[in-house]
Amino acid sequence: xxxxxxxxxxxxxxxxxxxxxxxxxxxxxxxxxxxxxxxxxxxxxxxxxxxxxxxxxxxxxxxxxxxxxxxxxxxxxxxxxxxxxxxxxxxxxxxxxxxxxxxxxxxxxxxxxxxxxxxxxxxxxxxxxxxxxxxxxxxxxxxxxxxxxxxxxxxxxx
Numbered sequence: 713x714x715x716x717x718x719x720x721x722x723x724x725x726x727x728x729x730x731x732x733x734x735x736x737x738x739x740x741x742x743x744x745x746x747x748x749x750x751x752x753x754x755x756x757x758x759x760x761x762x763x764x765x766x767x768x769x770x771x772x773x774x775x776x777x778x779x780x781x782x783x784x785x786x787x788x789x790x791x792x793x794x795x796x797x798x799x800x801x802x803x804x805x806x807x808x809x810x811x812x813x814x815x816x817x818x819x820x821x822x823x824x825x826x827x828x829x830x831x832x833x834x835x836x837x838x839x840x841x842x843x844x845x846x847x848x849x850x851x852x853x854x855x856x857x858x859x860x861x862x863x864x865x866x867x868x869x870x
Contacts, residue, residue, distance in 0.1 A: 718782045719801055719822030719835070721789050727825065728786075732779040735772055743769045782824055789822075794870045799843045801835050806867040807843070810851065815866065820844070839863070 720728070743765055750762035794802035801820050808815045818839070819832045826834035833840050842852040848868050854861045 715781060715785045718786045718824045719789060720786050720825060721802055721819075721821055722791070724821060724825030725783075725786060725788055728779055728783060732776065732783065735776050735779070739772050740769075743772060791870050796868050796870060797847060799846050799865065799868055801844075802870065804869045805843060805865060807839075807863040808866050810862040810864055 746765040747762065747769065750756070750759055750765050753759055753761065756762045789800075789802040791802065794800060796803070799805055799820060801822060803820045804817060805820060806815060806817045817831060819830075820835055820840055820843070821832045823834045823836050826832050826837065835841070835844055838854050838856060842854045843850075843863070843865060846852055846865055848865050850865045852863050852865070854863060
């Protein structure tokens with residue numbers, strides 16, 4: 713089975729590489745030290761510190777595997793590839809909610825680096841899917857649980 717391509721911006725790539733490095737060089741050591749200390753408390757069958765540390769170790773190792781797989785299958789979007797005529801991954805898009813006249817600015821990123829709290833929305837999100845490939849001035853309908861929201865694309869930049 714082929715693994716899914718992970719689309720990343722340069723910034724997203726750097727962030728994942730830093731997280732992976734931190735997990736391998738810092739977190740692994742910290743949790744190993746916690747396990748060693750917990751074993752020193754004696755009987756590990758009823759040792760909550762040991763159990764917590766082993767669970768954290770499993771989580772860290774799982775995340776390392778996930779990150780390595782993502783980086784292995786990464787396709788990097790360079791800033792030069794971003795077209796300011798149409799919305800694509802890597803674009804920074806200004807949208808206006810037609811009903812409420814509110815404006816929002818979003819960076820369109822791959823799923824792996826989406827973070828709505830940082831205004832980074834995935835190309836696979838309802839808004840991302842609706843605006844991909846559209847030009848400045850286009851009005852798009854976005855289907856959300858509450859109904860349909862209409863946005864106008866005000867600006868597209870890198």
